[in-house]
Amino acid sequence: MDIKSILAHYSAFEEKTLSNRFFKHKDIIRLITRLSLEFNVEQLGISVKGKSINAIKWGKGETKVMLWSQMHGDEATGTMALFDLFNFLQKENEIVNLLNESCELLIIPMVNPDGAEMFTRRNAQQIDINRDFLQTVTPEAKILRQARENFNPHFGFNLHDQTTLWSVDGTLKPATLSYLAPAFDKAVSINDVRKNAMLVIADIYQDLNELLPQQIGLFDDEYEPRAFGDNFQNAGTSTILIEAGGYHNDPEKQKIRQYYFASILSGLASIAQKSYTSQRIEHYLSIPKNTKQIFHILIHNVILNGIDVSVGINYDECPNSDGCSTYKTYSIQDIGDLSFCEAYATYEAKNHTLKGEIAFNKLANFSLVMDSVTLVSFENGNLIE
Template sequence: MNLELLNRLFLEVKTPELYGRYITNSDIEKCFDYLSKPKISTVGFSVEKRPIYHLEFGNGPIKILLWSQMHGNESTSTKALFDCFRLFETEEELGRQILEKCTLVVIPILNPDGAERYTRVNANEVDLNRDAQALSQPESQVLRQVYNDFQPDYCFNLHGQRTIFSAGDTNKIATLSFLSPAQDEERQLTRNRKEAMAIISEINAFLQSEIPNGIGRYDDGFNLNCVGDTFQSFGVPTVLYESGHYKTDYNREEVRRLTYIAILKGIETIMNGVEMARYKNYFNIPENAKCFYDVIIRNAKSYCNDALIDIAIQYKEVLKDGKLEFIPTVTEISELNDKYGHKEIEANGFLVTTEDNLDLNVGFEIDFVMLKKERISLKP
């Protein structure tokens, strides 16, 4: 697989109808008309009776099940999937080989009610990724039925992660993260777990030139209520993808490109035969840590503290009138020597206040601060 070629193709296949973080059924429905390769069907309905779409590509012997937006506010991988779909519509050799050697079943938005509301949970306020055993929700039942009917050889569980994550206890952003979920309390390294680890190792190695040291892995604590753990327990290699943050990319458009590459690399690795010995490299990927805030104001003076303080700001993602807004919110006020900001403001011992000349307090939602009589925006 050629990284330069994939990046060039991305400019041609990037789906213009899908942009930003707020992606719903109405957005992806606009894209169906130009897709001639898949069989598109409605496989079920959400709590609020929104359709759950099912796309089937190819007719090869290797069966891969992919689903996205199990959490409605995690849409980056949905955009990346449609970019992959458009690649399949071209005459490019990679797309042709994938469709010849693989059969892909894709649920692009498993939680359309959550997508509409921009929430993690569904309309019943249930986290679908904790419903794999109870199967109490219609969306969970749909995914399980698709799994049972398709009997996949591999599963890709596509998610998005918050901006707080670092690749290890470092100042490196975890732009992408992965996990080969455990399938039992002992977290045994079964053959299918090792196979998922080997796939992740190949993706990690391939993307290091794009995001050096910018890939993390999640802790593999076992929870059978999680879908990945359940499917792994069925003996099917299951790879969890997490699309994170990249520099100033709050719309996740650069991360979308990286996710598109990661999905294609994962499929290609399977298609060409997974080299099981590569699983050992999985453990060289640093575990995720929570080392980042969106903004840190360093060495600030306040009215109520003699010592200088650091002020951490985290964005609340709020849907207003169909548009996503990032609301700067004061999250922590203390010494933050072991934390990093995606944006850092150096106060150099000067007073930092609200526009009304008040001290900042934890919980304040504030778009601007005053520093040396200058109004400084905290927005992304």
């Protein structure tokens, strides 16, 4: 499959109504009702606040694949990619025919519609759904768990977003995408179920690494007994975690969604063609690990307390009350030798005058000025543009 050629025609199937991360339940319901008759839509249940959670079935093949997104309401990239996938599956081409003949897909977009409404991670009960597999006190967790039991998929795609501060080991570049075959036990063992997930990921990485060189990492595989991916793996569904991270000048993840879609399509093609059976675990294990060696802002050569230092600044992103936008609060996260780090924005402060105070673990509240020209300025944690 020529992923690069498919992405070259992305505008032909991109769902253009989803143009930022803040779309709501009503927006995706509108899109679901417009799907062609080859998609079978079923309401699985409702959220805490009464919003429908729906599953869409497509394909007539023997291999069952379940895909679910937005367990965390503020992690919207996977949902955007799924609606691009719906549009792609309505095109007439060789890969669509292959998937239709080989696979049956069960797709659950927006598992957490109440969280999406306010653009928050947790549901309306303030519970992290992805830490509710064991007790299943939330209706959303019950629905997702029951959907897997009823469908009994061979493979699963667990679609998330990760913080933009993850980097790729040895590259000093953002981890734009991260993959993982979650552990099913504390020993992080490898059985045939987890092995198959690893091999599919190796195929995905082979396709995507050419498009995103040095910007794909392997997520931490520490066992989390409450998480859905770990438990689905244990239940016999080869589960593939995909995380959307950061990409320069792409705050609404419109570029990342293309690579995210390509990851999903590559994985589905690997499963349909069974090409993963020719892969090797070593190729999965050779994917570089995620690290944290990048900042949102890095300022070099700041004279502070009589010494020359670098200053690392990150922001916390929080939703506004309307759930349709966010605000960023910047704080000082490191001071000293940061020559081994990188950032989304880097400044050189040599010969600049510091106005204000730089204090570790405090809100950014300073300016750097030279000849009345401001290099960068913060006021009580706000970046002054």
